């Protein structure tokens with residue numbers, strides 16, 4: 433590295449092996465990547481192995497990791513208990529094409545931990561889980577429409593990928609207009625607007641929400657809103673769906689519903705549920721999930737095959753993880769590390785007089801530029817900040833910030849990240865050093 437090199441020049445010099453792999457990947461994958469969040473310009477880094485809170489790439493560099501398997505890892509990478517459980521299961525067979533004991537143990541753990549869980553059906557991903565939940569609610573109520581909140585993410589199937597990124601009312605390419613029109617968008621935290629929608633619109637089967645807010649709290653749900661939501665949906669006879677794919681087993685062993693004491697009718701789970709392996713589930717009221725039974729419900733039956741439902745390897749990882757999170761200690765540890773990191777980021781922002789803040793709840797953090805300074809963090813969490821400015825942000829700053837942090841030994845998705853129970857003070861120290869150096873690099877480029 434030389435003094436005057438820009439961030440993109442340094443990137444090219446620093447990651448020659450990744451550059452070579454990316455050239456090959458471009459001929460294989462659209463944009464050279466297999467998940468949109470892994471796309472990065474000029475090219476992404478390539479990881480070779482991971483352990484605890486750390487990852488190592490093909491160019492021999494080490495990172496403190498804040499991507500944590502897109503939120504699937506609460507116990508960090510390659511947790512010894514998990515490695516043992518998965519290795520033992522692989523040796524016993526990876527797919528029986530039949531029922532097996534571990535799936536019963538896994539499902540029972542969901543019922544024991546999650547307050548609203550009376551019955552469980554496993555799927556292969558969170559997207560499959562919300563797909564099932566939406567269809568179940570429609571079949572159960574005989575109603576067609578879904579109400580969701582602007583910015584909230586529920587996977588990428590046709591009914592879910594609506595109103596996720598601003599501008600919220602533009603249909604995604606390939607999604608039929610009638611499907612788009614069957615989803616009604618409500619501004620986040622707006623109980624009055626929701627009541628108005630449900631008073632006017634009599635064809636609504638469910639209201640779905642990411643309980644802590646869009647993008648795991650990027651647009652935070654305000655304290656008290658979930659209780660109002662429960663009251664409003666009950667008053668209108670509309671089903672309430674908590675999409676806890678990311679909050680499940682992260683906010684509390686019983687998810688956000690346990691933490692906030694609000695019981696939805698139906699819940700979707702994935703990520704931590706399967707301990708970093710593929711897997712998801714729908715759980716909730718027994719009468720709703722009865723639609724999947726042979727006898728069905730009012731003469732209807734929901735048919736649900738799925739090659740990887742309750743796959744034994746995912747079940748082994750899921751059981752090991754849920755047993756580890758059940759006491760709440762691992763969750764508390766991740767939350768404490770996140771509180772410290774947000775505070776230290778805000779101290780550094782304040783010291784450098786940047787118009788940024790670090791905010792978040794539970795084990796995540798977001799760095800918001802152009803908000804006036806750290807005092808904005810409280811405003812954002814309390815819902816007094818314009819929510820339309822919280823998603824999308826400043827893509828060029830976010831890209832360069834991510835690049836600079838990577839060059840300084842920290843991997844995160846843009847200006848946000850997730851912590852695990854194994855992030856240590858040393859990891860945070862290294863992160864803060866990386867933050868300081870990264871801000872210096874951004875200054876040189878005139879970005880701050």
Ligand SMILES: Cc1ncc(COP(=O)(O)O)c(C=O)c1O
Nearest residue numbers: 557558559585586587677678702
């Ligand atoms: C709240 C929420 N719902 C659904 C999904 C989709 O889950 P998957 O990526 O397992 O399909 C995600 C993934 O990030 C999510 O955060």
